[in-house]
Amino acid sequence: MGTTIGIWIAAGLTLFIYSFLYKDNPFYKFAEHLYVGITAGYWIIYTWAYVIQPMLLDPMIKNKQFILIIPAFFGIIMLTRWFPQISWLSRWSIAFTVGMGAGLGVTGAIQGFILPQVQATLVPLTGFNFETFNNFLIVFGVLTTLIYFYFSKEQKGVLRWGSKIGITFIMVAFGASFGYTVMARISLLIGRIYFLLSDWLKVLR
Amino acid sequence: MLKGKGIPIFITFLVGMIMIISFFIPHKPFGDIEKISLNWYSIIAGFTMLLGVDSLIGMHFRKLKRKDENWFFSLVLILGFTATVVVGIIETVRFGTAFDDKSYFTYIYNYFIVPLQSTMFSLLAFFIASAAYRAFRARNFDATLLLITAIIVMLGRVPLGEQISPYLPKFTEWIMQVPQMAAKRGIGLGISLGALGVSIRIILGIERSYLS
Missing domain, CATH: 4.10.860 (DNA Excision Repair, Uvrb; Chain A)
Structure with a gap:
């Protein structure tokens, strides 16, 4: 019984959202606001169940890990933004998280991305075969793309041509990403239509 | 003194440097710092969620009260x-x-x-379909290239593409592995170098816009 009611609710909400294809209307607005409200509530409970309780309260109370008072302190002073007289305290929390992000950013960018990607671009360019041609295209594409984003010098002469070829590679990459995104959305659309025809209307078995 | 930007800048410098130094010392207590700091980051972010929800609910509560x-x-x-x-x-x-x-x-x-x-x-x-139509109407080389690539990639990933030509899925794979990969790598390197520069500026206290 619960499942049947759930399917009818899900089907109704799906149709409410699709009604936007005709034009903006109260049914769409209802579903949109309900989605935002429920999702906000969901994330509150999720944060409690998967972050605050297992990462802060349980280790502090059960395992006596009192070092966790530090993130708890920074978390609590973040809430001082509610009180204008002491809202300056929230800057300490922001500074703490930004410092952490920046520190991880330095090591993460070098170790996690720059070095592996440069290494992957250092490919053999010897011999006359299709693999060499592909390797050449990769090296050439990476360099021209970087030239396109090089704004420290006026793009004239070689830089201008490099930049022009770079934008061609970039357009191919954007086109591929665009195609992928369209396919992902269409598969979601197929999933929703399949749900309506199969689970709800039982036309498809 | 407490209200100024001095203490936050010092906190940023200290935490940032600890994170960098700990990366080069894979022994206790430094070795675990990255894992611990990510947990701490999640805890602080958990508290900030309350601020976000308060802002959302507060705004709608005011709309309700005013009967907007x-x-x-x-x-x-x-x-x-x-x-x-x-x-x-x-x-x-x-x-x-x-x-x-x-x-x-x-x-x-x-x-x-x-x-x-x-x-x-x-x-x-x-x-996205209507956006593609508008892009196609731009009628220049770059826009056309983008759309042709998108169409090839879309067709190459579905059975219809293989029906049109058995080479289409292979060509799609080549686009993904070579020109797409090259541009993506170039963009990624640019982003990473930029992020690296900004991170160093933040740690050294040159970039302070996050405190305003």
Whole structure:
């Protein structure tokens, strides 16, 4: 019984959202606001169940890990933004998280991305075969793309041509990403239509 | 003194340097710092969620109080939020976790959030189609190249593409592995170098816009 009611609710909400294809209307607005409200509530409970309780309260109370008072302190002073007289305290929390992000950013960018990607671009360019041609295209594409984003010098002469070829590679990459995104959305659309025809209307078995 | 930017800049410098130094010392206590700091980051982010929710609910509550246009939908949002949180708390008490398979909180997730979310995203399929049409109308080389690549990639990933030509899926794979990869790598390197520069500026206190 619960499942049947759930399917009818899900089907109704799906149709409410699709009604936007005709034009903006109260049914769409209802579903949109309900989605935002429920999702906000969901994330509150999720944060409690998967972050605050297992990462802060349980280790502090059960395992006596009192070092966790530090993130708890920074978390609590973040809430001082509610009180204008002491809202300056929230800057300490922001500074703490930004410092952490920046520190991880330095090591993460070098170790996690720059070095592996440069290494992957250092490919053999010897011999006359299709693999060499592909390797050449990769090296050439990476360099021209970087030239396109090089704004420290006026793009004239070689830089201008490099930049022009770079934008061609970039357009191919954007086109591929665009195609992928369209396919992902269409598969979601197929999933929703399949749900309506199969689970709800039982036309498809 | 406490209210100024000196202490926050010092905190940023100290934490940033500890993170960098710990990377080069894979021994205790430095070795575990990255893992611990990510946990701490999650804890602080958990508290900031309260600020976000307060802002959202506060705004809609004011709209409701003033009886602004579309106030009814603000009421829907607040009721949806309240009901979900109340159900979550009750089910946490009942099952020990709100995420139990039999809980009404999971029911809300399965029959409200999942369909609303996937339908909302699938709606983009239609708007992406209209965006593609507009891009095609731009009628220049770059826009045409983008669209042709998109069409090839889309066709190469479905059975229809193989029906048109058995080489189409292979060509799609080549686009993904060679020119697409090259540009993506170039963009990624640019982003990483930029992020590296900004991170160093933040740690050294040159970039302070995050404190304003």
